[in-house]
Amino acid sequence: MASKEILRVSDLCVDLFTQRSVIRPVDGVSYSVAAGETLAIVGESGSGKTVLNFAPLGLMPTGVNVDLSGSILFNDTELVGIAEPALRKLRGGSIGTIFQDPMSALNPARTIGRQIAEVSELHMGLSSSQAESRALDLLKLVRMSDPDARLKQYPHELSGGLRQRVMIAIAVAAEPQLLIADEPTTALDVTVQAQIIALLKDLQKRLNMAIVLITHDMGVVAGIASRVAVMYAGRVAEYGPVGDVLVEPRHPYTMGLIDAIPRADDAPGSLFRGLPGAPPILGAPIPGCAFAPRCHAAIESCHITRPALVSTVQPLVSAACPIINKHNHGGAYVQH
Amino acid sequence: MSSTKSVLRVENLVTRFKSVERGKWVKAVDGVSIELRPGEIVGLVGESGCGKSTLGRSIVGLERPQSGRILLDDIDLSGLGGRKLRETRRAIQYVFQDPYASLNDRQTIGEAITEALVIIGIHDRTRQRRRVHELLDQVGLPDTVAERYPRELSGGQRQRVAIARSLAVEPRVLICDEPVSALDLSIRSQVMNLFLTLQKDLGVACLFIAHDLALVRQAASRVYVMYLGKIVEQGTSLDVYERPTHPYTRALLASIPSADPRIEATREVPALLGDIPSPTNPPSGCRFRTRCPSAVEACAVAEPPTVWVGPGHGAACIFAAQIRATEVVPQPEPQRLPQQLSA
Amino acid sequence: MKFLREFLSYTSSLPRLAIWAVGTFLFLGIFAPWLTPHDPNAQNLLQAHLGPSFAHWLGTDHVGRDTLSRLILSARTSVVGMTLVLVLALSVGVTIGTVAGYRRGWVEEGLMRIVDVGLAMPSLIVALAVIGIFGTGYWNMILALALAWWPGSARISRAVAVNVMNRPHIESLRVLGASPARIYFHHLLPATLGAVLVYATADAGAVALAIATLSFLGLGIQPPTPEWGQMLVDALPYLESSPRQVILPGLALTLAVIGFNLLGESIALNRVPTPLSRKILRQRRITAAAWKKA
Ligand SMILES: Nc1ncnc2c1ncn2[C@@H]1O[C@H](COP(=O)(O)OP(=O)(O)O)[C@@H](O)[C@H]1O
Ligand SMILES: Nc1ncnc2c1ncn2[C@@H]1O[C@H](COP(=O)(O)OP(=O)(O)O)[C@@H](O)[C@H]1O
Ligand code: SF4
Ligand SMILES: [Mg+2]
Ligand SMILES: [Mg+2]
Numbered sequence: 001m002a003s004k005e006i007l008r009v010s011d012l013c014v015d016l017f018t019q020r021s022v023i024r025p026v027d028g029v030s031y032s033v034a035a036g037e038t039l040a041i042v043g044e045s046g047s048g049k050t051v052l053n054f055a056p057l058g059l060m061p062t063g064v065n066v067d068l069s070g071s072i073l074f075n076d077t078e079l080v081g082i083a084e085p086a087l088r089k090l091r092g093g094s095i096g097t098i099f100q101d102p103m104s105a106l107n108p109a110r111t112i113g114r115q116i117a118e119v120s121e122l123h124m125g126l127s128s129s130q131a132e133s134r135a136l137d138l139l140k141l142v143r144m145s146d147p148d149a150r151l152k153q154y155p156h157e158l159s160g161g162l163r164q165r166v167m168i169a170i171a172v173a174a175e176p177q178l179l180i181a182d183e184p185t186t187a188l189d190v191t192v193q194a195q196i197i198a199l200l201k202d203l204q205k206r207l208n209m210a211i212v213l214i215t216h217d218m219g220v221v222a223g224i225a226s227r228v229a230v231m232y233a234g235r236v237a238e239y240g241p242v243g244d245v246l247v248e249p250r251h252p253y254t255m256g257l258i259d260a261i262p263r264a265d266d267a268p269g270s271l272f273r274g275l276p277g278a279p280p281i282l283g284a285p286i287p288g289c290a291f292a293p294r295c296h297a298a299i300e301s302c303h304i305t306r307p308a309l310v311s312t313v314q315p316l317v318s319a320a321c322p323i324i325n326k327h328n329h330g331g332a333y334v335q336h
Numbered sequence: 337m338s339s340t341k342s343v344l345r346v347e348n349l350v351t352r353f354k355s356v357e358r359g360k361w362v363k364a365v366d367g368v369s370i371e372l373r374p375g376e377i378v379g380l381v382g383e384s385g386c387g388k389s390t391l392g393r394s395i396v397g398l399e400r401p402q403s404g405r406i407l408l409d410d411i412d413l414s415g416l417g418g419r420k421l422r423e424t425r426r427a428i429q430y431v432f433q434d435p436y437a438s439l440n441d442r443q444t445i446g447e448a449i450t451e452a453l454v455i456i457g458i459h460d461r462t463r464q465r466r467r468v469h470e471l472l473d474q475v476g477l478p479d480t481v482a483e484r485y486p487r488e489l490s491g492g493q494r495q496r497v498a499i500a501r502s503l504a505v506e507p508r509v510l511i512c513d514e515p516v517s518a519l520d521l522s523i524r525s526q527v528m529n530l531f532l533t534l535q536k537d538l539g540v541a542c543l544f545i546a547h548d549l550a551l552v553r554q555a556a557s558r559v560y561v562m563y564l565g566k567i568v569e570q571g572t573s574l575d576v577y578e579r580p581t582h583p584y585t586r587a588l589l590a591s592i593p594s595a596d597p598r599i600e601a602t603r604e605v606p607a608l609l610g611d612i613p614s615p616t617n618p619p620s621g622c623r624f625r626t627r628c629p630s631a632v633e634a635c636a637v638a639e640p641p642t643v644w645v646g647p648g649h650g651a652a653c654i655f656a657a658q659i660r661a662t663e664v665v666p667q668p669e670p671q672r673l674p675q676q677l678s679a
Numbered sequence: 680m681k682f683l684r685e686f687l688s689y690t691s692s693l694p695r696l697a698i699w700a701v702g703t704f705l706f707l708g709i710f711a712p713w714l715t716p717h718d719p720n721a722q723n724l725l726q727a728h729l730g731p732s733f734a735h736w737l738g739t740d741h742v743g744r745d746t747l748s749r750l751i752l753s754a755r756t757s758v759v760g761m762t763l764v765l766v767l768a769l770s771v772g773v774t775i776g777t778v779a780g781y782r783r784g785w786v787e788e789g790l791m792r793i794v795d796v797g798l799a800m801p802s803l804i805v806a807l808a809v810i811g812i813f814g815t816g817y818w819n820m821i822l823a824l825a826l827a828w829w830p831g832s833a834r835i836s837r838a839v840a841v842n843v844m845n846r847p848h849i850e851s852l853r854v855l856g857a858s859p860a861r862i863y864f865h866h867l868l869p870a871t872l873g874a875v876l877v878y879a880t881a882d883a884g885a886v887a888l889a890i891a892t893l894s895f896l897g898l899g900i901q902p903p904t905p906e907w908g909q910m911l912v913d914a915l916p917y918l919e920s921s922p923r924q925v926i927l928p929g930l931a932l933t934l935a936v937i938g939f940n941l942l943g944e945s946i947a948l949n950r951v952p953t954p955l956s957r958k959i960l961r962q963r964r965i966t967a968a969a970w971k972k973a
Contacts, residue, residue, distance in 0.1 A: 015963075015967045017955060017959075017960055017963035017964070017967070018955070018963075019955065019959065021963075022963045022966045022967050024967070024970065044520040044521055044522060045520055062954055063954060063955065064955075065954075065955050065960055065963070067964070067967065145610070159385075159611045159612075160384075161611050162611065189383040189384055189547055190547070190549070190588070190591040190592055190593065191383060191587065191588065191591045191606070191607070191608040192383075192611065193591070193593070194591045194593070194603075194606035194607065194608070195606045195608075195609065197593075198605065198606050216520075216521055217593065218595035219592070219593025219594055219595050219600075220593060221595070221597075222593065222594060222595050222596055222597040222599070222600040223593050223600040223603065242597045243597050243598070246595055246596065246597055247596065247597065247598070256522065257521060257522065258595060260521065260522065260524070260525050261550070261595050262550040262551060262553065262554045264553075264577075266553075266554045267554075268553065268554060268555075268556065268557055268573045268574065269377075269532070269554075269555070269557060270554065271529050271532060272524070272525035272528045272529050272532075272554065272555075273525060274522060274523075274524065274525025274526055274529075275522040275525075276526075278490050278492060278493075278520075278522075278523060279520065279522070284966075284970055285970055294522075396854045397853070397854070398850050398853065398854065419858075422856040422857075422858070423856055425854075425856065426854075426855065426856035428854075429854055429855070430850075430851065430854045432847045432850075432851065434847060437846060437847040437848060438847035438848050438850075438851045439848055439851075440848045440866065441848075442869075451852075451857075451865075452855050455852075455855050455856055455857050455858075455861070456856075498851070501851070501855070502851075502854075502855075504855075505855055505856065
């Protein structure tokens with residue numbers, strides 16, 4: 001772990017002000033990513049994963065005002081409170097982004113060759129012919145079949161998997177140091193998902209990028225990430241190396257999530273394991289542990305005081321649960 | 337098991353759409369035969385765009401098949417029309433992927449379910465109210481939900497409401513089109529368990545369409561694997577998942593990511609390269625040959641028939657018997673690459 | 680009460696100018712008889728071509744009629760005419776459009792062919808042709824404009840209806856075995872009508888303009904009924920001496936048309952969120968500040 005730290009987020013809070021209400025979808029989140037490393041952010045929909053990553057980059061829809069507090073250091077540049085022009089230079093430049101729905105992020109009226117070339121013109125100062133040839137190189141880099149013909153095609157002529165490859169080509173066009181991928185494979189089939197994951201891994205190795213990958217699929221986490229932050233209702237529930245968190249989860253929520261994944265030895269027709277209840281609808285910060293109403297292990301204090309993220313028996317893993325360290329080992333989530 | 341009479345039988349169904357290429361057709365479902373027995377959950381899996389939804393929609397009459405037969409309790413639905421068809425076909429219900437869109441956002445939940453009751457001729461107010469209560473209870477929702485609007489409910493609750501409404505007409509078959517794909521991880525199991533309970537308690541047969549193979553493995557007793565409009569493998573879940581015989585099923589199963597990083601660390605190349613080809617111009621012969629690791633020249637010549645490798649276990653591949661016998665997928669000779677064949 | 684509050688909060692998000700223009704237009708149109716200070720048709724040649732005075736706020740015209748009263752009553756002529764045209768055009772258009780959207784297949788093909796022919800001809804030409812055949816007159820004008828306008832609403836209705844029919848909630852009714860009548864009357868028609876009325880708002884301005892145009896040409900509203908187009912014709916010969924008589928009706932008409940256009944457009948675009956106002960933002964900040972302390 002001697003590689004350079006690219007991104008350090010500390011105690012980040014995001015408040016969203018909308019026409020109707022105020023919500024805090026991100027409440028005191030901290031993590032860091034180093035060059036060449038992948039951090040996965042997992043959580044259910046509405047847990048604040050997208051806001052966490054895109055609100056600081058100024059990528060929120062109009063009609064929503066954002067207040068940030070805490071700190072985000074990107075290569076020693078503070079992003080909280082940074083001016084919009086400086087941010088614009090980072091977006092698409094040294095920070096690449098990929099969205100879940102490539103169709104809405106691509107311009108339907110332009111060829112994909114043009115769209116890829118544009119990024120190189122904008123951020124690398126290439127001439128238009130240089131950018132064209134770079135677009136071709138990029139399509140080869142993302143292993144598009146028949147790249148010459150693809151340059152002249154429009155987004156709607158491509159399948160979901162190919163569009164996502166185009167998005168990746170655009171995201172890495174300026175050779176970013178950090179790639180933020182928001183559910184890049186959620187809309188894809190497992191077969192195509194496997195291809196995209198393999199591609200991302202390969203690109204990471206070549207460009208020594210740091211990747212923040214947002215997903216709700218534990219399989220994707222296991223396949224690509226070295227560390228993982230599990231989010232619940234805008235907070236980090238558990239944070240640590242993938243090998244520890246997925247194999248021996250310590251937070252009751254992580255345990256429940258992993259336990260709910262169907263296993264090969266589950267008998268056909270047997271009931272599915274899972275968590276009771278539903279995640280809360282975000283609004284004002286929740287006083288105690290947000291997971292307490294669904295937690296089998298909750299004690300009284302869980303409902304009153306917010307548990308801090310503290311390290312567990314495994315020093316690299318931290319979890320926000322007061323009873324974690326009382327167990328000598330957290331792997332037992334016995335329910336049946 | 338095979339002695340039980342089927343509640344739903346689909347024979348050689350073909351459904352096509354006008355293609356965006358002028359004058360061409362997309363055969364989204366191309367000669368599919370499937371069968372559901374009473375109280376059985378049957379999975380239908382395959383990549384997106386292979387025709388799963390079209391098959392389901394054709395069965396309930398949302399698409400008009402070009403040919404083939406749909407038999408409900410041995411009654412051929414194509415022989416019926418108008419009101420009689422509506423009343424007979426009602427025994428097959430459809431659960432949509434997006435539970436929000438499948439409810440009218442101007443109706444309360446109570447009104448939506450009551451409307452289903454009115455449709456089957458229950459006009460008595462007290463009877464309606466009692467039945468709405470019963471149905472909500474059956475899907476695990478409190479009575480108070482009846483006064484709410486769909487937008488006030490969570491995704492999981494909406495899907496339960498959609499299920500409750502289908503149950504109002506006392507169906508014998510439920511066609512569930514990716515019913516939990518839009519739901520959250522921790523909610524999915526709850527809704528899946530609801531399906532399992534309903535199937536046990538009410539004996540409703542269920543065609544469970546999904547692209548999540550792990551989910552289907554646990555829920556379904558039998559599985560159909562679909563590729564580009566055709567069923568390529570079928571059998572009991574145990575057979576298909578433990579001894580997959582079609583190269584496509586094998587690739588599909590090998591692509592399922594594991595949540596265990598120790599297993600993922602050993603994964604090398606993706607099991608299946610490329611995308612599903614356009615159904616407007618499907619490959620000749622075996623449709624999977626352009627992506628198949630075992631394809632040989634013969635695969636391009638004629639469509640491989642379903643080979644029965646075990647009781648109820650069939651695969652449409654010329655190597656089915658060999659794969660089944662040896663558990664090893666035959667490798668092609670290097671000079672015969674499938675891409676060259678497709679020219 | 681709840682409905683009123685919802686309506687008010689909704690209108691507050693629309694452009695002010697449009698709300699004022701359309702609101703005033705409709706208000707005048709509905710209450711005109713009680714609002715006019717003078718009899719709009721009372722001639723008094725001794726008081727012709729007067730400038731604004733306390734008795735006649737906006738002066739009088741060439742035969743001494745009170746301009747303000749005539750402008751107000753013209754709004755009523757316009758509102759009534761416009762409403763009649765739209766009700767007729769929408770009834771035909773929505774019926775044909777929803778039937779086409781419901782039935783699909785050859786019924787749709789046939790109906791839409793007819794609609795296409797109607798759409799291919801400019802509205803005003805159609806109206807002129809109809810008046811040419813049937814002669815001038817109030818009801819002939821209404822009929823002529825309705826004939827010119829229904830194809831547009833038919834096409835929009837069909838588009839909306841097809842969209843509604845493909846929505847899963849209608850599909851799930853079909854699967855439940857609901858009768859065609861139930862689907863059509865309980866679900867398709869109300870949903871389509873709602874959406875089509877939005878488009879009709881933008882059209883209302885164009886209809887008002889068409890009524891004025893026809894009247895200007897002497898083919899629509901006949902004297903002595905006050906009407907903006909006609910007021911323009913009457914005043915034209917005196918353009919140099921009293922331009923006010925031309926400008927005022929022209930201005931009224933323009934405001935009404937622009938108002939309807941802006942309104943229709945902003946209703947259609949209402950989904951696009953607008954930035955938060957300072958006031959709301961300040962309120963929200965106060966709420967959030969309270970969290971930080973806790
Ligand atoms: N544009 C927006 N307007 C209002 N609320 C929003 C907006 N975007 C996100 N939110 C709120 O922020 C919370 C977190 O959303 P998001 O980050 O998109 O979750 P995730 O990406 O984990 O699914 C949600 O509960 C949602 O209510
Ligand atoms: N209404 C339609 N018009 C034209 N093509 C369609 C239509 N519905 C589906 N298709 C095509 O039929 C094929 C199968 O689609 P679908 O049944 O939705 O697949 P799946 O449900 O397995 O993802 C796809 O190629 C799709 O493009
Ligand atoms: S028939 Fe040939 S191409 Fe098709 S699956 Fe079998 S081996 Fe592969
Ligand atoms: Mg998101
Ligand atoms: Mg589908």
